[in-house]
Amino acid sequence: MTTAIDIHHIDKHFGRIKALDGLDLQVETGTVHGFLGPNGAGKSTTIRILLGLLRADRGRVRLLGGDPWADAVRLHRRLAYVPGDVELWPNLTGGEAIDLFARLRGGTDPVRRDELCQRFDLDPRKKGRTYSKGNRQKVALIAALASDVDLLLLDEPTAGLDPLMEAVFQECIREACAAGRTVLLSSHILAQVEVLADQISIIRQGQIVETGSLTDLRHLTRTSVDAIVDQSAAALATLAGVHGLQDTDGHVRFEVDSDHLAVVIRRLGELGVRGLTVRPPTLEQLLLRHYGDEPARHGAVA
């Protein structure tokens, strides 16, 4: 597999504010890569550096084998970008904007464009100023998805879309992936990334704090266990990897590191389990561990 995006240790300052702090990111060709992080973590800055709109202060960036700052024009023919906050020309219609973007990128498939307009339920005859945020977003999405490109850079692309359109979007991304396209999907909406992404990188304060497949990341996390047992669960507390054990009249709640799950479950079984709920970690929990009060820092896996 080749690498579509290869960012090596980049820094970016805006004045005295450090937006990116030694960020590393690799995206394999043909995969959907989720780029997760809270607002202000540096997602958009990273994507704009990939577009050559901003220049990194330090570090190395390769995009589709080229330098995004120096070869911007050549590379942009092979990618399409959807910003998180789409701004259109107030006096151009949505249809005109779609055609314009496609032509500026080097051509589009008119059949596919019309099909996408239909699927996204967009009236292309409206002027840019009359569109709601969601509809402006659709214009940029249709322009990007109708283009025959290798790479899609999507910066929180579904902000403002309703759930129905979100489903259409997911369908389109799966099709793009099936067609061999690479997708970098930035979001703070965890469910969206969970559904689509092959790989996930989590960014916080300008650094990648986790990267890997969802399964990889779950290795690093705890599983929540909620059980009703006959005997005292005090013995569990002494086991390695068990956190926050609560025992109220036989109702036991605790979290366990995934690495120690096997041992703990075996011991739990010996306590006479009458009821058991085990939940996998959600991405919310992943983020909570990174952005919550725990100062824990993990090395990258991948």
Add this chain to the structure above:
Amino acid sequence: MATVMVNRPVVAAPSQSGGTVTGTGTLLRFMLRRDRIRFPAWTLGLGLLMGYFATALETFVESPADLEGLTAFSGSPAGALFGGPGFGFDDLTIERFLAGQYGLYVAIGAGLMGLLTVVRHTRAEERSGRAELIRANVVGRHAQLTAALVLVATMATVVAILIGGLMASRGYDLGGSLLFGASVGAVALVFAGVAAVTVQLSEYPRAASSTAGALLGAAFVLRGLGDMAAVQGSGASWLSWLSPVGWSQQTAPYVHDRWWPLAISLAVAVIAAAGGYALATRRDFGAGLVPPRPGPARAVAWLDGPLALAFRLHRASLIGWSVGLLAAGLAYGSFTEPLLDGFTDAPEDMVAIMGGAENLLDGYLGTMGLTMALAVGVYAVLAMQTLRAEETEGRAESVLATSVSRSAWIGSHLAVTAVGVPWLLLVAGAGMGVGAAVSTGDAGSFGGLLLGHVAHTPAVWLLLAAAAVLYAVAPRVLPLIWVVLGYGLIVGYFAPILEIPASAVWLSPFAHVGEHPLEEVSVVAVLVLTVLAAVTAQVARLVFRRDVVGRT
């Protein structure tokens, strides 16, 4: 939206006045906070401009003979066109000359202050979406417009007091000084009222300010034509009475000292503002009066590259400017014959002093060429400002994310504007030529007029390229280019009167080509300016290598 206050459980009840202006006081304080730089910049700036004129003139006029010399120009029809009706110029004093000749420019500045401030705090806020946040609070429907108008009234009062005080402090008659100050402030009020109407018409702040600005331009032209007729003692001098700027000038400070024309200004300001309120209740929030219509579902075939996009974005403004300059050209041109007539009636030795009737006509036509060049300069600067809007409003980002390079992006906007410059000068020159030909019944001056206008192209190009460099360095320094344009205007009109040294005149890009047909067009200047402009534009493209988002 005014109903937001209904369930408010706070003891401090909304005002009894129906609540449509609830929150005006808070908004006014907020606007003062936002304009903490602009407010003093406008008011002090206008005051200082008047102070500069006064100081420069007092330095220059050392003897009564110097004053006589001034009358020769300012008492002429061309002087009236760019100054005023010349009250009391037969017995000239410094203060009469200041009020009668320079007062016009301070008044125009005050008009701009009024209209731009209203647009900034009403339609621009609405367009940006910030007004929606404001209006969702306990704020009446008319609070923003009211606060903006109160703000302008405050600015106008400060300007009036500053200018009145400044003139009085130099020992000029107190009553006349205060009247002069008030006459300047009145223009700000009228155009604040005009803007209160124009902001209701369209959704775009730019459309609102350009409509109001065009009316200010029309006011300038109308009173110019009227004043010219008045100085000649024949023709349509009543035209001055159609112009809000004219009302202010008709107060004749230091001569007749009449306050009553300002009552017209005040009445029109109030009526216009009332019209604005009435229109505001007839439209939806965020909308104009004309509902949007569906447009084409597909882009036309030619809209396929950065150059085509730049043309599409500048097209509406180019059409507007073409119409405006054509109308102005026709109006000014049609006054050629009355101008000549006025001169045949004048005493013969006076005509001789001016270099004969032929030269006077050429001087007028040449000055008009420069005037149009300065106006086209305004177009060029505004065109560069749309680039700034493209960037700050996030559309540049989407275009630069396609296969359009930075250099192609800025280059295509520059190219479209650069082609627009000679086109607009040609249109203005053709308007003047046709107007002059119809007026005199002789088309002989047509070719010379076209040349006189179009010859200024390289000067405007240089201005445009300099603006591009400023923008390329940092968008926020772009407004500095207005200094160059303002300098060109002062040098172009007042260099002989203010005795500006030749080396300082030389700095203005507009001072080299020559004001044809009065002067010959300098081919060397045309070539040098063209090369300089091309080099400067190239510098702009090279400098434009900075980050294009996240900066201002």
